[in-house]
Amino acid sequence: MLTDPSHKYRPFPPIALADRQWPNRTISQAPIWMSTDLRDGNQALFEPMNAERKLRLFRTLCSIGFKEIEVAFPSASQTDFDFVRRLINEGLIPADVTIEVLSHAREPLLRRTVEALQGARSAIVHIVNATSQAFRDQVLGMRRSEVLAMAVDAVRLVKQLTADQPQTQWRLQYSLEAFTATEPDFAVEVCDAVSAAWGATPDNKIILNLPSSVETATPNVYADQIEWMHRHIARRDSVILSVHPHNDRGTAVAAAELALMAGAERVEGCLFGNGERTGNVDLVTLALNLYTQGVAPGLDFSDIDKVVGEFEACTGMSVPPRQPYAGELVFTAFSGSHQDAIKKGFAVRQPDSVWNVPYLPFDPADVGRGYDAVIRINSQSGKGGIAHLLESHYGVVLPRRLQIEFSRVVQQHTDRHGGEIGAEALWQLFAQTYLDLAKPLRYRGHQLFEHAQGQGIQLNIEWDGEPRTLTGVGNGPIDAAVQALHCLGGAVSVRSYEERSVGSGGDAQACAFVELAAANGTTTYGVGLDANIVTASIKALISGCNRLGGDLGIMQFRKIEHAGLSADSTAASEATV
Numbered sequence: 001m002l003t004d005p006s007h008k009y010r011p012f013p014p015i016a017l018a019d020r021q022w023p024n025r026t027i028s029q030a031p032i033w034m035s036t037d038l039r040d041g042n043q044a045l046f047e048p049m050n051a052e053r054k055l056r057l058f059r060t061l062c063s064i065g066f067k068e069i070e071v072a073f074p075s076a077s078q079t080d081f082d083f084v085r086r087l088i089n090e091g092l093i094p095a096d097v098t099i100e101v102l103s104h105a106r107e108p109l110l111r112r113t114v115e116a117l118q119g120a121r122s123a124i125v126h127i128v129n130a131t132s133q134a135f136r137d138q139v140l141g142m143r144r145s146e147v148l149a150m151a152v153d154a155v156r157l158v159k160q161l162t163a164d165q166p167q168t169q170w171r172l173q174y175s176l177e178a179f180t181a182t183e184p185d186f187a188v189e190v191c192d193a194v195s196a197a198w199g200a201t202p203d204n205k206i207i208l209n210l211p212s213s214v215e216t217a218t219p220n221v222y223a224d225q226i227e228w229m230h231r232h233i234a235r236r237d238s239v240i241l242s243v244h245p246h247n248d249r250g251t252a253v254a255a256a257e258l259a260l261m262a263g264a265e266r267v268e269g270c271l272f273g274n275g276e277r278t279g280n281v282d283l284v285t286l287a288l289n290l291y292t293q294g295v296a297p298g299l300d301f302s303d304i305d306k307v308v309g310e311f312e313a314c315t316g317m318s319v320p321p322r323q324p325y326a327g328e329l330v331f332t333a334f335s336g337s338h339q340d341a342i343k344k345g346f347a348v349r350q351p352d353s354v355w356n357v358p359y360l361p362f363d364p365a366d367v368g369r370g371y372d373a374v375i376r377i378n379s380q381s382g383k384g385g386i387a388h389l390l391e392s393h394y395g396v397v398l399p400r401r402l403q404i405e406f407s408r409v410v411q412q413h414t415d416r417h418g419g420e421i422g423a424e425a426l427w428q429l430f431a432q433t434y435l436d437l438a439k440p441l442r443y444r445g446h447q448l449f450e451h452a453q454g455q456g457i458q459l460n461i462e463w464d465g466e467p468r469t470l471t472g473v474g475n476g477p478i479d480a481a482v483q484a485l486h487c488l489g490g491a492v493s494v495r496s497y498e499e500r501s502v503g504s505g506g507d508a509q510a511c512a513f514v515e516l517a518a519a520n521g522t523t524t525y526g527v528g529l530d531a532n533i534v535t536a537s538i539k540a541l542i543s544g545c546n547r548l549g550g551d552l553g554i555m556q557f558r559k560i561e562h563a564g565l566s567a568d569s570t571a572a573s574e575a576t577v
Contacts, residue, residue, distance in 0.1 A: 011217075012180075012216050012217035012218075012221055014221055014224065015184060015221070015224045015225055015228050017224045017227060017228055020223075020224055020227055020262075021227065021262075022223050022224075022226075022227050022258060022261040022262035022263075023261075025261040025262075026261070026293075027257065027260050027261060027290060027293065027295060028295065029295060030287070030290055030295060030296060030297045030298045030299075031260055031264065031265055031266050031267045032067075032068065032240065032242075032265060032266035032267070033065075033066055033067070033068065033266075033267060033283060033287070033298065033299060034066070034068040034069070034070060034100065034242070034266060034267070034268040034269075035061050035066045035068070035069045035070065035268075035269070035270065035271070035283065036070045036244075036268050036269065036270055036275070036280060037057060037061060037069075037270045037271055037274060038054055038057060038058060038061075038069065038070065038071045038072065039070040039071065039072055039073055039101075039102055040070070040270065040275050040276065040280060041270040041271070041274040041275050041280070041315070042054065042315075043073070043276070044274060044275050044276045044277075044279070045315055045316060045317070046316065047316060048079075049314055049315065050079075051079070051082070051083055051086065053313075053314045053315075054071075054083055054314075055083075055086075055087075055092070056310065056313070056314050057310065057311070057314040057315070058071065058087070058092070060307065060310040060311070060314070061271075062094050062097055063300070064299050064300050064301070064307065065298055065299045065300050066097070066299070067096055067097055067098065068097075068098050068100055068124065069097060069098075069099055069100065070099075070100040070101065070102060070124075070126065070268075071083065071084060071087065071099045071100065071101060072084050072101050072102075072116070073101065073102045073103070074101050074103075074112060074113050074115075074116035074117075075103050075104075075108075075109035075110075075112040075113050075116075081112070081116050084099070084101060084116040084117065085116060087099060088117070088118075088119050088120050089119070093120070093121065095121070098122045098123065098124055098169075098171070099117075099120065099122075099123055099124070100123070100124035100125075100126050100173065101113055101116060101117060101123070101124075101125065101126060102126045102128060103125065103126065103127060103128070104127075104128060104129065105127050105128065105129040105150050105151055105153075105154035106154070107153075107154075107157060110125075110127070110154060110157050110158055110161070111157075111161065113125060114158065114161040114162060114165070117165075117168065118165060118168075119167070119168070120168050121168065121169065122168065122169035122170075122171070123168055123169075123170060123171070124170075124171045124172070124173050124207070125158050125162065125170065125171075125172055125173070126173040126174075126175065126209075127151070127154050127155065127158065127172070127173070127174050127175070127194075128174075128175040128177050129147065129150055129151055129154070129176075129177060130147075130176075130177040130178050131147055131151075131176045131177065131178060131179065131182040131186060131187060131190055132177075132178035132179075132181035132182045133181070133182075133183065134178070134181060135177070135178055144186055147190070148189065148190055148193055151174065151190055151193065151194050152193050152194060152197045155172065155174065155194045155197040155198050156197050158172060159172075159197070159198060159199070171205075171206075171207065172198050172206050172207065173206070173207035173208075173209055173242070174191070174194045174195075174198075174206065174207070174208055174209065175209040175210075175211055175244070176190060176191070176209075176210060176211070177211065177213050178211075178213045178214065179210045179211055179212070179213065179225075180210075180211075180212045180213070180214075180215075180216055180217065180221075180222060180225060181213075181214070181216060184225070184228055184229075184232075187210075187229065188229060188232045188233055191208050191229070191233050191239075192233060192234045192235075194206070194208075195208065195233075195234065195235050195238065195239060196234075196235075200235050200238035200239065201235075201238050202237050202238050204238070205238050205239060205240050206238065206239055206240070207239075207240045207242050207266065208229075208233065208239050208240070208241055208242065209242040209243070209244055209266075209268065210225070210226060210229060210241070210242065210243055210244075210264075211243065211244035211245070211246070211268075212243075212244070212245045212246050212252075212255060213244075213246060214246060214248055214277075215245065215246050215247060215248035215249045215251065215252065215255065215278075216248070216249075217249075218249075218251065219251045219254040219255040219257075219258045220258060222243075222245070222255045222258065222259060223255070223258035223259055223261065223262040224262070226241070226243060226258075226259045226262040226263055226264050227262035227263055229241065229263075230262060230263030230264075231263075240265050240266050241263055241264050241265050241266065242264065242265070242266035242267070242268060243255075243256060243259045243260075243264045243266070243267055243268070244267075244268040244269070244280065244281075245259070245267075245269070245280070245281040246275070246276070246277065246278070246279070246280055246281075247273055247275075247277075247278040247279045247280065247281065247282075248277060248278050250278065252269075252273065252279070252280065252281040252282070253281055253282060253285050253286050253289065255281070256269070256281045256286055257286070257289065267281065267283070267286065268280070268281075269281035269282065269283040269286065270282070270283060271283060271284055271307065271311050272284055272308075272311060272317075272319050272323060272326065273285070274311075274315060274317060282324070283299070284301060284304075284307070284324075284325060284326055285323075285324045285325060287299045287301065288301060288324070288325045288362070288367070291366070292361060292362055301325070301367055302366065302367060302368055303367070303368040304325060304326050304367035304368055304369065305368060305369070306368075307326070308326050325362065325367060326367070331360065331362075331364040331369060338358075338359045339386075339388060341358035341359055342357060342358060342359050342360060342388070343387065343388040344358070345357035345358045345359075345360070346388075386398075386403065386406060386407050386410055386426065387403045389423045389426055390423075390426065390427065390430060392423075393423040393424075393427065394423075394427055394502070395502045395503055396430075396500070396502055396511055397500050398513070399496070399498050399513050399515075399525075401496075401515065401525070402513055402515075402525045402527075405524065405525055406430065406433065406434075406525075409429065409433050410426070410429065413429055430527075433547075434525070434526065434527035434543050434547070435527060435528075435529060435539075435543065439543075439546040440463065440464055440546065441461060441462070441463060441542055441545055441546050442461060442462040442463075442542070443460075443461060443535075443538060443539050443542050444460035444461055444462055444467065445460040446458060446459050446460060446481070446534075446535070446538055448477060448480075448534070451473045453473050454473055454474055454475045454476070454479075454480070455473065455474055455475065455476050455477055455479070455480045456471065456472070456473045456480055457471065457472055457473075457474075457477060457480040457481055457484055458470075458471050459471070459472065459481055459484045459485070459538070461542070470484035470485065470487055471484055472484030472485070472486070472487075477534045477537065477538070478494065478497065478514075478537050478538075478541070479494075481537070481538045481541050482494060482541065485541060485542075485545060491518070491519040492516050492517070492518060492519075492544075492545065492548070493516070493517050494514055494515070494516060494517075494541075495515040495516065495517050495523060496513075496514075496515040497512070497513070497514050497515070497537070498512070498513045499511065499512045499513070499533060499536070499537070500513075502529065508531075509529050509530060509531055509536070510529070510530060510531065510532065510533040510536040511527065511528070511529050511536060512527070512528045512529075512533065512536040512537040512539070512540040513525060513526075513527055513540060514526045514527075514528075514537065514540040514541055514543075514544050515544075516541070516544035516545070516547075516548060518548050522548060524544055524547040524548055525543075525544060525547070526539075526540040526541055526542065526543030526544025526545070526546075526547060527539075527540055527543050528540035528541075528542075528543055
């Protein structure tokens with residue numbers, strides 16, 4: 001049991017920003033995106049990617065539209081160094097993509113890093129050093145002045161080393177590791193010192209990256225910190241303000257969105273939130289969140305399943321079924337009330353109209369998903385979802401009362417068997433319930449004829465495998481067939497009748513729905529499918545009689561026969577009219 005945490009944890013102190021502006025702003029354009037999948041996301045894997053998988057993911061990131069990709073930590077391993085060299089030597093970097101590499105602020109590592117980039121068309125050298133008090137005291141054993149000097153010396157060295165390679169277009173990024181735990185006055189002091197050392201100008205901007213290396217506060221606190229830096233750093237027109245939110249509290253996406261409102265222009269993160277501990281900000285979710293607000297993200301996730309497949313194949317990680325936008329189940333409704341609302345929303349939606357379908361805040365088609373899996377059936381589902389599946393997969397539009405009736409059949413099935421029932425199994429259950437020709441009463445054929453009292457019918461059936469011929473007269477084919485069926489010994493009446501067309505062209509069939517009532521008041525539906533509408537209607541009548549069973553009284557058939565009334569005589573049926 002968790003006890004009072006106040007002796008162990010303290011709320012993160014808010015920054016003094018009484019006149020904050022970010023709550024009144026909205027995001028009107030996409031940020032500069034920087035993928036750290038090949039560096040931060042790679043080092044966080046159980047088994048880091050080999051060169052071939054890294055290259056495969058690099059190509060995927062390029063195809064999505066990332067223009068800045070952090071590809072390696074070349075001073076950390078020969079594998080990373082060789083990967084950078086391969087990208088450059090084999091000309092694998094698209095002309096509009098800039099690679100970025102990371103290094104700690106130490107001279108041997110920086111020299112190795114710049115060496116790895118030799119011959120690149122354009123490159124970003126990313127320097128990082130920790131600045132927070134906890135790191136200064138517990139990890140580095142340095143004073144503020146020493147940490148500041150480390151950062152400035154690193155920037156000056158990189159400036160010198162890159163000046164010797166003028167064929168490359170160089171840019172510098174500096175990250176204050178543990179920025180969110182760094183005193184604001186010291187953070188801005190370090191930022192101003194490194195931008196001055198680089199000689200940042202509007203034409204030669206420095207990227208200042210302000211990560212929540214460990215997420216320690218609510219997203220609004222991070223936004224306040226970003227806005228404070230946005231207001232106080234020098235040479236603001238010569239700075240690209242970048243953020244790198246982690247997800248320790250599960251709010252990285254919210255933190256990134258609020259940071260953009262607070263003045264950030266660039267976001268670093270990974271596909272599907274991959275990264276150390278709970279991961280980095282999920283760039284897929286962040287980009288598609290912007291898309292749903294009418295902001296073009298500049299990243300292409302129109303085939304999300306392909307992106308998921310590439311990510312999983314390269315990293316060995318799995319995208320959870322509830323992952324926003326990309327999970328298998330995120331556009332799926334099992335709940336009956338949800339299904340009913342979605343079905344009605346689809347029914348009234350007009351093409352090219354503003355998307356406004358209940359329980360679906362996002363059109364699955366925008367990420368390459370169909371509508372087939374929007375509604376799936378289990379024991380929690382209702383009539384609306386069942387009707388939607390039969391309509392969308394098989395073109396059968398059920399009358400409302402039939403929806404209710406069949407939903408009870410499905411409920412009994414799923415309660416008995418458990419789990420989900422797919423569209424194909426649902427159709428099989430529907431056919432078994434309403435269309436099964438192996439029931440006791442079976443249709444064999446019919447002939448219509450004119451009669452003085454109206455329409456006559458000769459109805460050929462089987463009863464328990466024995467052929468019988470029934471004759472009836474009514475005011476139309478359906479009524480005549482009802483009268484013919486009366487000779488089986490039970491009264492039946494038609495409460496409602498509907499017909500639909502299923503399919504189109506030469507393959508079109510008529511689907512008839514007949515709601516029948518027995519003398520005792522029991523009602524049920526019968527369904528018939530046939531190319532001929534009259535045949536479909538008669539099949540529906542027989543389907544309903546089979547469904548009514550003993551309630552209709554057809555078990556009295558043999559008693560009638562034994563009493564001397566022949567079931568294949570016209571007189572027998574006319575006697576019941």
